Amino acid sequence: MARTKKASADDKKPAAKKVGRPHGYTEEKALEICELVADGQSINKISKMPDMPNRSTILKWFRDVPEFSTMYARAKEIGFEVLADEIIDIADAAENTDKDQCRRHQLMIETRKWLLAKLQPRKYGERVTQEIVGNKEEAPVQVEVTKEEIARIVQEVEDEV
Numbered sequence: 001m002a003r004t005k006k007a008s009a010d011d012k013k014p015a016a017k018k019v020g021r022p023h024g025y026t027e028e029k030a031l032e033i034c035e036l037v038a039d040g041q042s043i044n045k046i047s048k049m050p051d052m053p054n055r056s057t058i059l060k061w062f063r064d065v066p067e068f069s070t071m072y073a074r075a076k077e078i079g080f081e082v083l084a085d086e087i088i089d090i091a092d093a094a095e096n097t098d099k100d101q102c103r104r105h106q107l108m109i110e111t112r113k114w115l116l117a118k119l120q121p122r123k124y125g126e127r128v129t130q131e132i133v134g135n136k137e138e139a140p141v142q143v144e145v146t147k148e149e150i151a152r153i154v155q156e157v158e159d160e161v
Contacts, residue, residue: 024057027067030065030067030068031071033046034071034075036049037072037078038074038078040079040086041079043055043058080116080119080120080124086112090105090108090112091105091109
């Protein structure tokens with residue numbers, strides 16, 4: 001009878017680390033997700049839809065798959081435009097006759113405005129400008145002082161001390 005060697009833990013080779021795209025990634029699914037994002041849907045809502053990957057999987061794809069990251073970023077920009085259009089649609093809604101409905105719509109509008117201003121400040125943020133106005137005789141910014149005047153002021157300060 002032949003002796004067989006029992007397998008030990010040391011005999012097993014470590015499993016090779018998988019290389020390539022994360023599990024479950026398909027370009028079709030990525031395009032579907034990006035279309036929904038461009039339509040204004042959030043990742044949270046998308047991940048709860050039937051036949052969609054969960055939120056953490058989508059975020060892994062965003063991190064690990066460069067072409068998905070690029071598509072997602074572009075879709076998000078389009079989604080911001082959709083969000084801006086929704087503000088007008090909400091404000092113009094025919095249901096704005098009820099006081100409670102008006103308050104709800106105002107909250108929806110303010111939330112969208114805040115989000116757009118934070119995520120796209122150059123495009124949707126409040127613009128703050130500062131203007132200094134004056135004529136040449138009353139130049140508020142430009143002051144010309146001669147050396148003699150400076151010497152006189154210094155002498156006055158020294159005399160007071």
